[in-house]
Amino acid sequence: MIRIENVSLKHGAASILYDISLDIPKGGITALIGPNGAGKSSLLSLIARLQPLQSGKISIDGFPVDKTPNRDLAKIIAILRQDSIVTSRLRVRELVGFGRFPHGRGRLTSEDHAVIGQSLQQFDLTDLADRFLETLSGGQRQRALVAMAFAQGTDYLLLDEPLNNLDMYFSRELMRSLRAIADDAGKTVVIVLHDINQAAAHADRIVAMKAGRIIADGTPAELLTSETLQRIFSFDMPVITIDGTPVVMHFR
């Protein structure tokens, strides 16, 4: 379980997060939604100890993120930042292989190679495995980065807007892959999403943030109503239900 208690964050005089408390239990997909500047990415990077905690506590499976050695945390939690740019000339297989670094500190066992192969397959990269990253399209590169995070083999996977750069087909494929690793491998996925309908279709739980606070929290069916969405995004959008899944008509 990820336990967040009374976490606040300031950049200079500007407050980014106000007294956030949230429990994310093990297993399933939790989607973080909210308008730009709501503090979703900041919260994610605090959980993944990419920036120091200013106040409050965050623990993962009981390990406080600010006191647990970095290399131990790397075996429990993996993060993919939204602005990840890898400029190195690495082959896809090499990049995904670096996901195994926390386990062997660079020595790859046959088990590691099996995990790498499985990650490549899971994210449809087997044919691209020996290509250099720079020769891939933006979407393929994005998938390679997700595959690297997956190869890390952690129980918790934090993804910051991984659907950026992906077309409809691969957005759906990625969300289905995440659904599969949550259901079959028991992984806990926390994902920042802008496409609210992807959240509706694939997430178990949606946490909505606005201006540094959590303002709504529930299953897609509970949360995705016109009133709640009006509160989150400050404009009116109709919601219809198709086959039991809410569909938000935010585009009209």
Add this chain to the structure above:
Amino acid sequence: MTSAVLKPVSSVTWIAGLVLAILVVASLFVGVSDVSPGRVFSDAAVFELLLVSRLPRTLAALLVGAGMAIAGLIMQTLARNSYVEPSTAGTAQSAELGVLVVTLFWPSASLFLKSIAATGTALLGTSIFLMTAHRLLPTQPFLVPLFGIVYGGVVGAAVTFIAWQADLLQYLSVWTNGDFSGVLRGRYELLWIGAAMLIVAWAIADRLTIMAMGRDASIGLGVDYARMLQLGLVIVSVISALCTVVVGTIPFVGIVVPNIVSRLAGDNLRSTLPVVALSGAILVLGCDILGRLVRYPYEIPVGTVMGCVGGAIFLWLLFRRPAHG
């Protein structure tokens, strides 16, 4: 990482090793004094010359070449920019400042003490460069090398000014223009410390590759980013300082060699580090032999030869279309 990936690299390594072996033999027998393979074992004086001068000179060129290429590679990793190297980013100039100041206040200081002073100032100078480079916009990749050139120029100007005031300009060229002609037994052994740094670099090769992906990716993978940055700085500074003190700065090696190897074999340092080190050694030793032959029996300093050869390769790198594959 897999055999499919490693194969082309290791064949490149073999070829590079063979070329280097040929150059080493050539280097032992090229020079003003007549040292021919037949006389080495029959004539004690010739054998002595080989041991006192030719062998140290050859080893120094190997160590400096490999060291400068690896220092350049690590510098590029730390700055996340492939167009910086110690001699264009203030490291070499800071090292010169260190030697100069020690020479000024303590003219009789040993080579070892001068190296320590040079390492200290190189560390400081490179830290300032990197702290600034990390603040520059990543969307403007040419700002980093430009800043490096300006920064190196400013430090270099300060060095020249102090040397001019103290009437040490003649001395200065010993450190600013690389030359192996003064290398004798007993005057190059400090470079082996640089070789030890290469072993450290090899040991942390995977972490360096991860660091090139940025701070967040490094922390995410459990790499102690701050400590690796410091270690990388130490490696770069020690190698640059030793090279500056023992033979003087040689331009372009640190930029040309890693860029060519990156184009051919990628940036996975675990497999490319040996190739970079070997290629650096080949380039520097080759240029030194060339410098000995061009105006035979006179010599052209390796720094000058490299300025021409390295500059030409650098231009070729810039104008060639980026490799894909």
